[in-house]
Amino acid sequence: MLPTISRRVFVAGAAALPFLRIAQAQARTPGILTFGLSSYPPSIQPWANTGTVKLMIHRGLLSYDTKGALRPELAETWARDGSTAWLFKLRNAVFHNDEAVTSADVKWTLEQIAAEKSTAYFRSEMQGIDRIETPDQRTVRVVMKQPTATLSQWLASYHLPIISRKSDATQPIGAGPFVLKSQERGVALEVEAFPKYYRPGLPKLKGIRAIAYADENLRVAALQAGDVDLIEYVPWQSMETISNDPKLRLDATDGPFMYLLFNGTKPPFNDARARKAVAHAIKREDIVKAAFFGRGSPLTHLPIVDSSEFFNPELKEGWKYDLTLAKKLLADAGYPEGFRCSFLSTAQYGMHKDSAEVVQQNLAAIGIKAELNLPDWATRVTLGNRGQYDLAMGGTAADNNDPDGLANLIDGSLSPSYVRSFGVRVPKIEELLKAGRAEFDPAKRKTIYKEMESLAIAEAPVVGLAWRSQGYAMQRNVTGFKNLPGALSFNSGLTLEETAVG
């Protein structure tokens, strides 16, 4: 006979359920960090794509410390050698295949990046190399075609890891703190500590399990539920809740920013006065409030963080909100009544859409009727590259905290791109950027970039809107992980070697 369950027993059992914590739901392995990523890396190709996972597996010649200063990685020391050359002394490090990192590997890597048919992000920069000399196994001498002060910044990028010359196309062999253990495509990947990593005692973790959570709310929920230890891209609306949660810690920095781009090949925005009128017509506090829940700050100058030595306090308010000035500029440009224009943004990302809507309302106040075009991101990129817009919304971070990192956005001599204004060329800015790149004296560089910024404010090749906060959040027992300052936030994966959990 089957045992019978009385109604009372059933009800009592059901009432007890909430107290039966299912241990499996939060199963943990000591020393393993569970990392909630915002998306699964499209590929782990070392010289392109996003950085966090690459920074677990790979290291370059240089990188950044937690204050944002350059620090040695595979190169133990580096110095200028003559006007165009740089000398790198390699440290005693090994790749994941246990073979020593030699000058030949460095030469091979840089040549691969610069090669014909290469799809590496720094391809054109590395094509500026005249030759690479390898006098011995541990010495690399890079001779540039022109004096290049920014080479060290480039070599610190996560887009420039050094890989073994024995790597094949699908299996890059790195020398980073972790080794790729397994991949479940689109879902998760696991890395384990590399015991022969060149920094003694590091990495502190035994391994990392990185799981992609595309939905930002679920990513936060997973952190709050204790499923993961650390998450990236904390959504702005959740930052308040996370900071108030005693079990969690938020680490956020103003790094990426929103800005406006123009089509300079046709009226009205081929006229700097019309561009500048737009710059003075926008109440940036509203963007910070509407798109970023107050987690950001207005940006009324070029995106140079105020902690940078290149920050110019006197230009800080360069594009401040001033309706009278905006209207005057518009009238001077020949549009006293305003005009109609198309305004490209994307509906795929809330921040692009919300920022565009605020700008649209602000522009209406000076008679500019901007018609929003909100396609998906892929279309937005194509339309941007082809210049099929009058005005467009942009959102990005500079390559690094050096002002040369802004060349990507304002150097009109570069190829057309969705991150740059279309056909807006200010020859003097291009010259100054070139001069800054070739200048090694810090004081002279400062003067050059100050002139460049004041010119940019007058000519408005792009217009800054708002800094946005870039945040990581973690359980209180996660230590050692640090969000790198400003534009370097996306390099924060570097600190995973110092990270410990529990």
Next chain:
Amino acid sequence: MLYYVVRRVGVAVGLVWFVATFVFLAIHLVPGDPAELLLSQGGVAPDPAAVTDLRERLGLDQPLLHQYAAYLTALVRGDLGTSLLDDHPVASEIALRLPRTLELIGTAALLALAVGLPAGTFAALRAGTASDRALSALAGIALSIPVFVLGTVAILVFAQKLRWVPAGGYVQFGRDPLQHLLVLAMPASTIAVGLAAIVFRMTRSSLLEVLGRDHVRAARARGIAPARIIMHHVVRNALTPVVTVLSLHLGSLLGGTVLVEYVFNWPGLSGYLVRAVELRDYPEVTGIVLVISILFVLLNLLVDLLYAVLDPRVRHA
């Protein structure tokens, strides 16, 4: 009969060809360049020479007609191609993800039947009473709550507050069976809520209709026990429309679980399709849509052939 079968199979093959062509054209005509997008990951501006080289390597520089011919030739050989992103074979990724989506839909359907059938029968037998009205109202509410709202609330309550289950994700059955079922529970239940309401409504109305038929009255008159009448004379007759409607809904769920997959981070086919469209990964998009439509066409073909077996009139029509 043979002629009928041959004709139906012919139509099915034609349909698949039409879908293959249509999807191919549609995704290629939508603006957005895969090579450009691939090298623009992370908001960077790629070197245009690199974009040109990548386009060449992926064969995207060929005239559309060439690409179409290559695509059809490969298709005939059963080759769905490889992802533009990382050269991963599309067919193996579909083979990995389709069972996950089928598992989700299957579990949801079982849950929906387990709840909807008894509740619908109960309501039909007590038509017009307060409990019938209460159940109908409940079904109305269940139908009108969007899955993403239900899913988000479920995560808040069961994962964040009660901590009974993980907030989402996927664990392979082989790796940890219990954990696998735990993470399956929430998304499957979320889909099941709406489905159960549909099953409930169909069961109730279909049962009411059958209850009023003459053969039921005759059975009652013959003194057959009420329970036996319900089981043998009513429910069996009433089930056909329920099953038809349910299978139609399940078919549309094949590509339509995207919201649930997104909210619960379930790595199924729908989410894969959306990601492929976002990245303009042509072979992935065409491959997934093709597989889904072949499943649809096969399902229809099967039903058509079954009708023909069941009803001779269809064969000669």
